[in-house]
Amino acid sequence: MGHKVEKLKPAEKTSSLPVLVSAQAVTKIYRSRHGDSVEALAPTTLDIHEGEFLSLIGPSGCGKSTLLRILSGLEPLTGGTLTWRDGPPTAGSDVGFVFQEPVLLPWLSILDNVRFPLDVFRASRAEANERARAMLALVGLGAFEKSLPKELSGGMRQRAAIARALVYSPRIVLMDEPFGALDLLTRDRMNDELLRIKAETGSTIVFVTHSIEEAAYLSDRVAVMSARPGRISAIHHLDLGPQRSEAIKDDPRFYQWLSTLRKELR
Ligand SMILES: Nc1ncnc2c1ncn2[C@@H]1O[C@H](COP(=O)(O)OP(=O)(O)OP(=O)(O)O)[C@@H](O)[C@H]1O
Numbered sequence: 001m002g003h004k005v006e007k008l009k010p011a012e013k014t015s016s017l018p019v020l021v022s023a024q025a026v027t028k029i030y031r032s033r034h035g036d037s038v039e040a041l042a043p044t045t046l047d048i049h050e051g052e053f054l055s056l057i058g059p060s061g062c063g064k065s066t067l068l069r070i071l072s073g074l075e076p077l078t079g080g081t082l083t084w085r086d087g088p089p090t091a092g093s094d095v096g097f098v099f100q101e102p103v104l105l106p107w108l109s110i111l112d113n114v115r116f117p118l119d120v121f122r123a124s125r126a127e128a129n130e131r132a133r134a135m136l137a138l139v140g141l142g143a144f145e146k147s148l149p150k151e152l153s154g155g156m157r158q159r160a161a162i163a164r165a166l167v168y169s170p171r172i173v174l175m176d177e178p179f180g181a182l183d184l185l186t187r188d189r190m191n192d193e194l195l196r197i198k199a200e201t202g203s204t205i206v207f208v209t210h211s212i213e214e215a216a217y218l219s220d221r222v223a224v225m226s227a228r229p230g231r232i233s234a235i236h237h238l239d240l241g242p243q244r245s246e247a248i249k250d251d252p253r254f255y256q257w258l259s260t261l262r263k264e265l266r
Pocket of ligand 1: 030031032038039040058059060061062063064065066067228
């Protein structure tokens with residue numbers, strides 16, 4: 001089947017795309033106010049390549065969200081280094097974050113929610129509106145710019161959150177179980193939407209999910225993490241081609257990947 005299991009060696013290149021950010025032996029120990037400590041990440045080495053879709057899967061509590069927050073710059077490292085190709089990201093605008101629950105301001109219209117990061121970074125109003133409208137069109141919400149978040153379905157709210165994460169063309173988009181709260185049909189539809197948005201924007205995406213199927217369907221590479229202290233046990237290049245569609249789910253290679261990933265998670 002040609003499955004390549006990449007045993008991690010720090011200097012190893014995993015793809016021909018340029019490395020956007022390189023995590024070298026990154027560790028995280030949380031300390032509580034009572035002095036207890038939790039080793040959330042054992043030394044973790046990972047290169048993220050420009051334009052790739054990389055998923056992180058692993059058991060609950062293995063440090064997926066911690067690794068994502070470290071990449072965002074929100075969470076300080078305990079040890080190791082994080083090296084960005086063009087220098088560290090500037091606060092907020094270089095990193096787009098999408099959470100499981102879309103964080104939208106309930107009193108603002110969808111357009112104003114999507115425009116919000118640009119207002120914070122002082123783009124002109126006309127420029128911000130134009131950009132936000134382009135992003136709403138990209139995620140299929142062009143007709144809903146005046147709606148309030150409560151007037152949209154869960155899937156539509158999550159599209160708005162994705163539009164907002166993309167509005168300032170971040171260098172990397174970090175998604176923490178963005179479709180975990182959606183019903184399965186909506187989730188499938190959102191997966192296809194995300195593939196289309198990715199193809200149109202060329203974004204680099206790091207995606208945390210509990211769904212092996214979602215990871216296999218969306219990803220160029222899947223990093224499998226093992227339980228605490230979290231570490232990456234393997235990275236797989238998925239040989240399913242760059243163009244994904246529902247048809248791939250009937251492909252024997254897809255089943256093979258599901259089986260491989262499921263075994264590794266056990
Ligand atoms: N702010 C914090 N303070 C103390 N411990 C924390 C904190 N955040 C996470 N942890 C601990 O670090 C470990 C990793 O947590 P993290 O949320 O990164 O895991 P996860 O793989 O994303 O889990 P899940 O899949 O359940 O969301 C867990 O044991 C968790 O309890």
